Every structure is written in structure tokens, then in C-alpha cells.
Amino acid sequence: MTTPKELGTYAQNTWCPGCGNFGILASVKKALADLENDGLDLNKVAIVSGIGCHAKIADYINVNSFYSIHGRVPPPMTGIKLANPDLTVIGHAGDGDAYGEGIEHLIFSAKRNIDMTFIVHNNRIYGLTTGQFTPTSPPGFKGRSTPKGSPEDPLNPVELMISSGATFVARGYTKNMKHLQSLINAAINHKGFSFIDVLQPCFTFFNTYDYYNERVYEFTDQDHDASDRSQAFVKAQEWAYGEGERIPIGIFYQVNKPTYGERLLAGRVPIRLTPGDIRPVLEKHI
Amino acid sequence: MEEISILIGGKAGDGTRQAGHVIASLLNRVGYRIFFYDDYPSLIRGGHNFSIVRASGKRIGAHKNTVDIIIALDQNTVENHKDRLNADGIILYDSKKAEAQGLGIDFMDIVKEFGGKPIMRNTAAIGALAGILNLEWSVLERDIKGSIGKEVDLNLQIARHAYDGIEAPLKPLPKLDQKPLPLVTGNEAIALGAAKAGLNMYIAYPMTPASAILHYLAEHENELGVVTVHPESEIGAALMALGSAYAGARTMVGTSGGGFALMTEALSLAGQSEIPMVIAECQRAGPSTGVPTYTMQADLNFVINAGHGEFLRVVLAPGDAEEAFYTAGLAMNLAWKLQIPTFVLSDKHVSESIFSFDPELDKVKPENGLLWNGRGEYKRYLDTESGISPLAFPGNPEAIVKVTSYEHDENGITTEEPGQIARMQQKRLRKRKALADELNKFDTVNIYGNPESKTALLCWGSTKGACIEVAEMLDLKVVQPLVLEPLPVEPLKKALDGVEKIIDVEVNATGQLAKLVAGQGFCIDDMILRFDGRPFTVDDLLGNVKEVLS
Numbered sequence: 001m002t003t004p005k006e007l008g009t010y011a012q013n014t015w016c017p018g019c020g021n022f023g024i025l026a027s028v029k030k031a032l033a034d035l036e037n038d039g040l041d042l043n044k045v046a047i048v049s050g051i052g053c054h055a056k057i058a059d060y061i062n063v064n065s066f067y068s069i070h071g072r073v074p075p076p077m078t079g080i081k082l083a084n085p086d087l088t089v090i091g092h093a094g095d096g097d098a099y100g101e102g103i104e105h106l107i108f109s110a111k112r113n114i115d116m117t118f119i120v121h122n123n124r125i126y127g128l129t130t131g132q133f134t135p136t137s138p139p140g141f142k143g144r145s146t147p148k149g150s151p152e153d154p155l156n157p158v159e160l161m162i163s164s165g166a167t168f169v170a171r172g173y174t175k176n177m178k179h180l181q182s183l184i185n186a187a188i189n190h191k192g193f194s195f196i197d198v199l200q201p202c203f204t205f206f207n208t209y210d211y212y213n214e215r216v217y218e219f220t221d222q223d224h225d226a227s228d229r230s231q232a233f234v235k236a237q238e239w240a241y242g243e244g245e246r247i248p249i250g251i252f253y254q255v256n257k258p259t260y261g262e263r264l265l266a267g268r269v270p271i272r273l274t275p276g277d278i279r280p281v282l283e284k285h286i
Numbered sequence: 287m288e289e290i291s292i293l294i295g296g297k298a299g300d301g302t303r304q305a306g307h308v309i310a311s312l313l314n315r316v317g318y319r320i321f322f323y324d325d326y327p328s329l330i331r332g333g334h335n336f337s338i339v340r341a342s343g344k345r346i347g348a349h350k351n352t353v354d355i356i357i358a359l360d361q362n363t364v365e366n367h368k369d370r371l372n373a374d375g376i377i378l379y380d381s382k383k384a385e386a387q388g389l390g391i392d393f394m395d396i397v398k399e400f401g402g403k404p405i406m407r408n409t410a411a412i413g414a415l416a417g418i419l420n421l422e423w424s425v426l427e428r429d430i431k432g433s434i435g436k437e438v439d440l441n442l443q444i445a446r447h448a449y450d451g452i453e454a455p456l457k458p459l460p461k462l463d464q465k466p467l468p469l470v471t472g473n474e475a476i477a478l479g480a481a482k483a484g485l486n487m488y489i490a491y492p493m494t495p496a497s498a499i500l501h502y503l504a505e506h507e508n509e510l511g512v513v514t515v516h517p518e519s520e521i522g523a524a525l526m527a528l529g530s531a532y533a534g535a536r537t538m539v540g541t542s543g544g545g546f547a548l549m550t551e552a553l554s555l556a557g558q559s560e561i562p563m564v565i566a567e568c569q570r571a572g573p574s575t576g577v578p579t580y581t582m583q584a585d586l587n588f589v590i591n592a593g594h595g596e597f598l599r600v601v602l603a604p605g606d607a608e609e610a611f612y613t614a615g616l617a618m619n620l621a622w623k624l625q626i627p628t629f630v631l632s633d634k635h636v637s638e639s640i641f642s643f644d645p646e647l648d649k650v651k652p653e654n655g656l657l658w659n660g661r662g663e664y665k666r667y668l669d670t671e672s673g674i675s676p677l678a679f680p681g682n683p684e685a686i687v688k689v690t691s692y693e694h695d696e697n698g699i700t701t702e703e704p705g706q707i708a709r710m711q712q713k714r715l716r717k718r719k720a721l722a723d724e725l726n727k728f729d730t731v732n733i734y735g736n737p738e739s740k741t742a743l744l745c746w747g748s749t750k751g752a753c754i755e756v757a758e759m760l761d762l763k764v765v766q767p768l769v770l771e772p773l774p775v776e777p778l779k780k781a782l783d784g785v786e787k788i789i790d791v792e793v794n795a796t797g798q799l800a801k802l803v804a805g806q807g808f809c810i811d812d813m814i815l816r817f818d819g820r821p822f823t824v825d826d827l828l829g830n831v832k833e834v835l836s
Contacts, residue, residue, distance in 0.1 A: 074522075
């Protein structure tokens with residue numbers, strides 16, 4: 001059995017002290033170790049990350065990884081999952097990747113309901129480029145590119161994902177690690193496109209710990225029916241990434257639908273396909 | 287030499303292309319070799335579409351300006367093309383839709399007599415054509431049965447009536463003693479070559495003139511053992527392809543210049559991460575949207591130089607369907623052996639024209655890259671003498687496979703250490719030697735015409751067909767590099783040894799191959815460039831070359 005510690009690598013961790021990414025890294029490692037206990041083969045796990053502070057997670061976890069480019073996390077994930085449907089594919093993206101540069105890929109992943117897990121490290125700031133506003137920064141946010149305040153309202157990715165067709169939509173918070181880990185476990189176990197927006201404070205450029213600590217609350221299936229799309233939208237609209245007194249975290253929406261792989265591949269496994277005979281095909285050209 | 291050229295034209299939606307295919311098939315069946323040129327604007331209804339079927343006793347790879355028969359389904363066809371007609375040529379026209387000097391038949395009247403649809407005017411025209419050419423009815427019957435999916439009996443009745451209506455065969459065409467060959471477009475040949483070389487996944491966003499690769503593979507998925515995917519964009523396609531190849535699937539993407547522009551970030555990622563990537567780039571007239579359904583060879587510089595940073599790539603430029611088949615197979619195998627991006631650089635004139643197809647099928651087969659032997663700890667970027675690191679794929683119980691867009695150490699962990707950076711860059715570029723060895727296994731430069739001639743036509747891609755015919759007429763040599771990156775300098779030197787005059791022939795405005803070759807010290811004496819979206823015809827080029835030589 002692999003312990004979370006053994007899932008680490010020799011790469012030197014360069015996140016700032018206090019960074020919310022540590023909470024995600026620890027949760028993912030613990031989730032993987034738990035899932036391995038339940039029978040998940042870690043050699044069949046592939047993680048994909050984008051570019052930004054979040055993306056270093058590819059260097060920090062000792063499993064198969066594809067350290068992609070900014071905004072392009074879902075396409076390699078899709079390629080991996082289609083080529084070999086036996087693999088468990090987990091994506092890590094920043095809010096810049098997921099909701100800015102690569103948003104069409106995210107929407108299409110949800111639309112297709114491809115069976116993979118997508119975790120957004122949402123610090124609502126560009127950290128690695130040292131502090132600009134992102135698609136989920138609050139209105140009026142003063143960053144280095146918007147010293148007079150952001151002129152845009154934030155996106156609500158939870159709402160966006162429910163409307164785009166994702167079949168598992170959740171929000172977590174890095175400080176609530178046990179809760180986050182349970183979300184990750186549930187997301188990986190869900191068959192279909194699983195999306196988790198993780199509130200991840202950036203200690204250096206946008207320290208939101210106090211703000212979240214005062215407002216975040218966990219909800220459960222006792223007080224929310226996640227199979228009800230209308231209820232899911234109402235819950236998602238409780239907090240729109242701007243002002244607000246209460247920020248719900250938990251599973252907003254979860255339903256079962258056929259996956260992209262099931263519909264497109266119909267049982268075929270591309271890496272095991274062998275070339276057909278082209279002669280009969282050519283006969284039709286005469 | 288026996289040969290005939292037939293032009294059929296009408297409005298978009300009249301079905302002239304399909305009719306042209308039937309005509310090509312008829313002539314194929316009576317022993318002729320075919321070249322089929324399709325000319326259509328970027329619209330769905332109206333406008334003016336025409337196709338030229340040229341049939342010859344010998345292999346051909348180009349059409350002529352002049353034709354022997356024009357089949358006009360509308361007046362535009364008569365007006366636009368009557369000057370093409372050879373001295374003893376015939377215009378066969380729809381007498382309800384057009385006026386002309388020639389043979390007018392009321393095709394619609396025949397169609398109505400049997401209760402057919404307007405699209406079946408084509409069938410009547412083909413029936414009449416078969417009569418004019420004195421083809422046996424059985425040949426036409428077989429073709430109609432084979433090529434028309436719906437209402438076969440009705441079509442047969444219409445064709446027979448029109449066939450019988452021709453009293454005297456005005457242009458009897460002798461039957462030749464040659465076996466019919468498959469009629470295949472360049473795009474179909476790319477699809478078949480890639481599939482034969484073990485293509486598992488084809489991922490593409492539609493873009494003319496590359497879309498037919500996607501259509502063809504989607505239609506033949508099960509027979510060829512390929513999964514096709516139509517994703518959200520070319521960016522998505524290229525990045526998906528990298529994910530899929532990382533997972534171990536032999537993958538190809540296909541697009542035209544504008545779509546390839548969107549793929550360039552993925553191209554650099556392929557360079558850095560050493561993930562095999564195969565790209566079919568079918569050029570059309572640019573810049574930007576340009577002229578979507580017309581041809582150009584203007585993306586050569588772009589494809590050779592695309593992507594930031596320095597990395598190896600291979601660019602192969604097929605000049606006909608057989609070369610499209612071979613180069614697609616080569617591109618697949620080279621990408622996996624060298625772990626680099628490879629290109630099949632086609633253009634509309636190769637991609638969408640139809641050729642008689644007779645390759646050595648077994649020359650193309652899947653060749654594996656260097657696979658990990660399972661011993662010791664797996665390192666994705668093991669620094670080897672050849673620069674090629676053994677491949678393993680996620681799911682391997684003994685290996686952890688880490689690929690990355692960052693500069694990295696042998697395990698695929700990010701590095702910013704100067705020694706590592708330089709070492710990895712050298713490792714990747716060191717594969718140049720192994721690549722050269724691979725390229726030495728086949729003819730990277732083709733020679734046609736008179737090999738002793740002191741004058742050579744230098745060409746690439748689709749201009750090959752016209753160049754060969756002109757060279758044969760004027761006793762010149764043709765030199766066609768099949769590989770354009772890395773430029774095969776030594777084979778070019780050999781091919782041009784003893785040549786005193788090099789005439790560069792390209793379908794672009796600046797002579798991109800000429801500049802590449804000149805950069806290696808070759809002296810280009812003249813350039814014949816065409817950049818009006820149309821390919822060189824044999825007679826056009828003959829005139830151009832004669833002018834340069836006089």
C-alpha cells in the first residue's frame with residue numbers, strides 16, 4: 001500500500017508558506033492512497049495540470065503526469081481518457097486556465113460528460129504572474145493590471161458547469177481538508193465529468209483566509225437534493241464570487257448519464273486497435 | 287497516345303462533381319488512367335462548379351486547359367469554358383438551360399418522362415456521353431449500379447434512354463488493355479496511408495480542404511481500425527492528440543493553414559515533451575480565410591518554422607495520391623521512432639483531386655518506436671547516445687511516465703538548472719543523426735523526365751504532375767524534393783549535379799522552395815510562380831516554360 005508520503009517526489013516544493021495549494025496536494029494524495037486501498041491501481045492514474053502555481057502539483061505527485069500548457073488541461077485529459085479508457089484521469093487547473101484561456105475546453109468536457117475529474121485551484125488571482133485579476137476575482141478587484149479596480153463581474157463556475165452538462169459539480173475549501181478529500185474521493189468515483197471548484201487562498205497576493213473562514217459552510221445531502229437541477233442552481237446562486245454572507249461548499253449537483261467514452265468508443269480501446277485491411281476498402285474505389 | 291478530357295459544369299447543387307466521379311469511373315473501367323480536377327467556390331447553392339476528367343493511356347498527375355467534351359448543365363458553363371474546347375471538340379448541353387453550338391439534349395425532358403428528379407439530369411448527360419464515346423452499355427450499367435445509391439432502376443432507365451438517343455458515336459473512345467485501378471483522392475490516400483501505418487485515432491476540426499480526411503476515416507472507422515474525433519477547435523484537437531499519443535495511441539490531426547495556426551502552441555509542446563505528433567496540413571489559398579476552396583503552396587515557410595523554441599520536425603510534401611499514401615505512413619512511423627512532430631504538407635490540388643492509385647501497399651506498415659525494456663527505474667527522458675528515450679505509457683505497472691511542457695530532468699521533473707537545460711536541449715537535437723539515418727532509407731528527392739538534361743524544373747507537391755509532362759515534352763529534368771525539412775541537401779546536390787539551369791515552379795507568390803534551396807547555395811535561374819488559386823495545367827506550364835527557355 002502506498003502512503004500519502006510515498007506519493008511525493010524529490011522535486012523541491014516552491015509554493016509560498018501558507019499557500020492553499022498545500023491543502024489540495026495533501027487532500028489529493030490522501031484521496032489517492034484511500035482509493036488505492038479500495039482497489040484503484042495507481043499506475044493507471046494520470047494527472048494533467050496547466051500552467052500556474054497550481055500546476056506544480058504534477059511535479060509533486062509520483063504518478064503518471066502530463067504537465068500541459070496554460071488553459072489546455074481538458075484536451076490532453078480527453079485524449080488520454082479516450083485512448084485508454086482504463087486510466088483514471090485527474091485534471092488540475094488554475095482559475096486562469098480553467099475559466100480564462102481554456103474555458104471552451106472546460107465547457108465541452110462538461111457537455112460531453114467525459115469520465116474524468118477536474119479540480120480547479122481557484123485562488124481568484126494570477127499568482128505566478130504576480131497578481132492580476134482572474135475571471136472569478138470579485139468586482140472592483142485591484143490587481144496589477146487593474147489598479148483602478150476590475151471592470152468585470154466574476155463568473156460563477158458552479159452555475160456554468162451545471163448548465164454545461166457536468167454530472168458532478170462541487171465546491172470545496174482548502175482549509176476544510178477532510179471535506180475536500182471526501183469531495184475528491186466522490187469525484188473520482190463518479191462516472192462522468194466531475195468538477196470541483198476549490199477555494200484556495202493565495203497567501204501572497206490575495207489572502208482570503210479570514211474572508212472564507214467567516215463565510216464558508218458545509219452542506220450535505222441532508223439539506224440539499226443534489227439530483228435536482230433547479231435546487232442545484234439555487235444553491236449555486238447563494239454566492240456569486242462577489243459579496244455575500246454565506247459560501248456553501250459541498251456537492252451541488254450529481255446525476256448519472258452516459259459518458260462521452262461510452263457513446264463515442266462503444267467498447268473500443270484505441271491503444272489496442274490494430275490496422276484493418278485496406279484492400280477491401282480500396283476495392284470500393286474501382 | 288490515347289487520351290480524352292471531359293469538363294462537366296453547372297451550379298452548386300446540380301451534382302456535377304458526383305457526375306464527374308461517374309465519368310471518371312467509366313473511363314477507368316475501359317482501361318484509362320485518370321486525373322480528376324474539381325473546381326468549386328465556397329458556397330452550397332448557385333455559383334459555378336465544374337470538374338475536369340482527364341483520361342489517358344499512361345499515368346497522369348495533372349489536367350489540361352483544353353478539353354474534348356464539355357457537358358454544360360447551364361449557360362455559365364458554356365460561356366466560361368467554350369474557349370477551352372479543342373478544334374474537334376463537342377459541347378453536350380442541356381437544351382432547356384443553355385444555348386450553344388454542339389449537341390443539345392433536353393435532359394429534363396428525359397428525366398420527366400421517367401418521373402425522375404432534377405438532379406438526375408446528370409444521369410441523362412452521362413448516358414448521352416457514353417453513347418458519344420461508344421462505350422458498351424454494360425460498363426455504364428455497372429457504374430450506375432455501383433455509384434448511385436438510390437433509385438438505381440430509375441437512373442438506369444434515364445441513362446439508357448439518353449444512351450440510345452445518340453445515333454452516331456461522335457467521339458468513339460477505344461478500350462485499352464489495362465486493368466482498372468482504384469480512384470483515390472490525395473486526402474483519402476493520406477487517410478489510408480496513416481491507417482496502414484497503425485493510426486489509432488484521428489482528431490480534427492473541419493476545415494477545407496482537409497475535411498475529407500475526417501469524413502473518410504469516420505466513414506471507414508471499423509474497417510480501418512481507427513477512432514475519429516471531431517472536437518471543439520483545432521487547439522482542442524492538437525492538445526487531445528498529444529494526450530492520446532502520450533497514452534500510447536498512434537494519432538494524427540489534420541487541418542489547413544488557419545487551423546494549423548491554432549495548433550502551433552501544441553506543436554511547441556510536442557517539441558518540448560517529445561510526444562509523437564502527426565499533422566496533415568492541406569494548404570489552401572491564404573493569407574487568413576483567403577480563398578477557401580482553391581489551392582496554394584504558401585504555407586511551406588510557416589510549417590517549417592512554426593512553433594516557438596528550437597526542435598526537430600519532418601515535413602513531407604506529396605505530389606500525388608500514391609505519395610500521399612507513402613508520406614502519411616512515413617510521417618506516422620517517423621513521429622514514433624524519433625518522438626518528434628511530422629507533417630504531411632499537402633494542398634487542395636493533391637488533397638481533393640482524384641488519381642489512379644497503384645502504390646506498393648506493403649511498403650507502408652506500422653513501425654514501432656523504441657519501447658522501454660522494463661528493466662530498472664523508468665525515466666521518460668533518459669539521456670541516451672541517440673537522444674531517443676525509450677517509450678512507456680501510463681498504465682504500465684512498472685513505470686511512472688511524466689511528460690511536461692517545462693524543461694525537465696530525465697524523470698520529467700521541472701528544472702531551471704543551466705547544466706540540465708543545455709543537456710536536454712542537446713539530447714533532443716541529437717536525434718538529428720537518427721533522423722538522417724531514417725531519411726536515408728528512402729528517396730527524399732525524386733527525379734523525372736530526362737535525367738541527363740542540363741535544364742531542371744524544381745518543384746514540390748502538387749506541381750509535380752504538370753512538371754513531369756512538360757519535362758517529357760521538352761526533354762527536361764524534374765527534381766522534386768519529397769522531404770522539405772530537414773532539407774535533403776546532399777540528395778539535392780546529386781539530383782542537380784550537371785544541371786546548368788534551374789527553373790523553380792511553385793504555386794505561391796514568393797518562391798518559398800526556391801529561397802530554401804538558394805539558402806543552401808543552389809543558384810535558381812528562373813521562377814515560374816502562379817498564385818491565383820488555380821493549379822498549373824499542363825498547357826499553361828508548357829507555355830510558361832517555353833517562354834523562360836526562349
